[in-house]
Amino acid sequence: MSNQMMYLKEDVYFEPLFNHWYAWPYLMPPASAARHVVNTHRRVMLSFINNYKLHIMASKEAVLAGGEFLNCKEEQVDDIKALVNEQASTCDDLIQLSDAIKDMDELVFSHTSGESIEYLYAKVPEMLKGYVEIFMDMEHRAGYRFIESLLYKSKFYKPNLQSLAFGVLSKVGERPFVLSTPRLPDDNHLHINENFTSQIVDTIFKSREIPISTQTIEQCFTHLNMSGGLTYKDLFTTEKPETKYIPVTSGLRLSYTGHAGFLIETPDVSIMIDPVIACKNDNDPEEMIGFSDLPAQIDYILLTHTHMDHVCIETLLQLRYKVKKVLVPRNNGGSIVDPSISLLLRQLGFNVSEVDDLEEIPFANGQIVSMPFLGEHGDLNIRSKTAWYIEAFGRKCFFGADSSNPDPRLYEHLAAIYPDIDVLAIGMECVGAPYTWIYGALHTKKVPKNIKQSRRLNGSDFEQALPMVSAFNASQVFIYALGLEVCYKYFMGIVYDENSMQIVESNKLLNACEKMGIPAHALKGKRVLTLDPKTN
Structure with missing residues (x-):
């Protein structure tokens, strides 16, 4: 050859x-x-x-x-x-580790006296000795955490x-x-x-x-x-892929990359949020942004939470060679339901930094801010989640992904600090799966049916999304993260129709925005928005 x-x-x-x-x-x-x-x-x-x-x-x-x-x-x-x-x-080691976790749960959660837990260390299952810390909360209830970084360096990784x-x-x-x-x-x-x-x-x-x-x-x-x-x-x-990328020369360009993904660019920086780039068939009905539409370098990837349609290992590995830094929400450390995104991605060779709520990351002519994220995790204590605020050349954008809004006062407080948003993007997966769809395997006891049905992976519905639009005084609204594109069936599984509650609730928000004179769109397929620098 x-x-x-x-x-x-x-x-x-x-x-x-x-x-x-x-x-x-x-x-x-x-x-x-x-x-x-x-x-x-x-x-x-x-x-x-x-x-x-x-x-x-x-x-x-x-x-x-x-x-x-x-x-x-x-x-x-x-x-x-x-x-x-x-x-x-x-x-074999992982199977034994799974059994040890079950035994650990029974050991720790059976301690109900509120007295010192130090005696429990001697009873920790042999496979977990040295890998866990046992503690008490302020109500004298026992719990434990994994020393997760040590587990990654053990035979179990x-x-x-x-x-x-x-x-x-x-x-x-x-x-x-x-x-x-x-x-x-x-x-x-x-x-x-x-x-x-x-x-x-x-x-x-x-x-x-x-x-x-x-x-x-x-x-x-x-x-x-x-x-x-x-x-x-x-x-x-031997055929060179058709390269469609056009550099940004001024202002701020937002490119919807599908599902919950956005590419945000200025002449100085390129930022991707929750990238899930699907391989398209020529017969797919939507025009989508693909790998050939992306810049040669990605300065930041921002990840909102640990669910696989937001931390997509498939896409992240395909982008790794061109990514300078990944920003992820800070993790409390050691909970089996809330593994550290930072530790995970470091095993894969990424340069990762954790950020806390309202932490500001400056870049030329702008900044990235991590915003509090409520809900969508079945009421579990998940710390590893954040929405993202990006400001550049005076333009302000909020990307809420699957954030729910059970407490509108949060957004009133945030809007007082970050008012007059130019673009607000919010997911409206308002009827999610029971939380056990993701977390059920982590339980060591059977979860009652009524708990499964009550605690779901819900994002915002109309009643929760509209106060966000009003609080931020949004100039434009995007609804996304519903997996509407055909090419995402391989991980979404389901396809919505006009009677699906997610679509009904999304349409309510679109209609309300129209009455308020606010441009609003449910994103599906390729969409690009350019915002000129804002002058005082």
């Missing part, structure tokens, strides 16, 4: 895997990974083995998308059995279980839902047994912009452990 210069094909998609399952933030920290290996992965796979016909039927029902049903065929039952057996060996999977969208048509089914090698995918910090990750994705020779490609790939019917040569082409 001649030594040609090659680019990564535009329709190549990437799935980071942990123990053959799609990697999302709660599969990275050792404690939460252990609970999911046992209470999600193993449980669902055993259910498939015992009731595969039910799983096959359920996986064909659109209304059950996102449910715990493997999307596998009858002839794959033996493959899933083999995966369960493999897990018993490769994840397993980058050897990480791997990389690649597909070409034109070959598969549509990506299947990623969270409910392990990824097995097949004819349409290439699996590479390398962890997420491997240099091959940056080499592959950098070739979207800077071509790589066929000789270098062969040198990079030939020593790797690979499987599947797709070859590494199928990922590359």
